[in-house]
Amino acid sequence: MRKEQGIPEEQPIIDNMAPLYHVRADAPPMLIITGDRELELLARYEENAYMMRMMKVAGHKKVRIYELDGSNHGQMTYPALPLLLREVQALSKEIMHKK
Secondary structure: OHHHHOOOOOOOOOOOOOHHHHOOOOOOOEEEEEEOOOOOOOOHHHHHHHHHHHHHHOOOOOEEEEEEOOOOOOOOHHHHHHHHHHHHHHHHHHHHHHO
């Protein structure tokens, strides 16, 4: 059915408002941060892990996921900030070296 409709194998069939709908190899670098899978919103960790997997299947080279053990959805902001800062700093250095 996918082939008949011209839908690539790595393209999830999800409405165009969902992040998974926009899976593509040329997306910007992506750091996915999620709460503890046992404390997070129902299936939120799994949805994020699937997003990372599908980005890799599509050929994206810079996608990673961090699971913040011990944090639920509302508790992950502050533990995530150092991870985000480190990611931005690393990407900034990489961009500067390419110039």
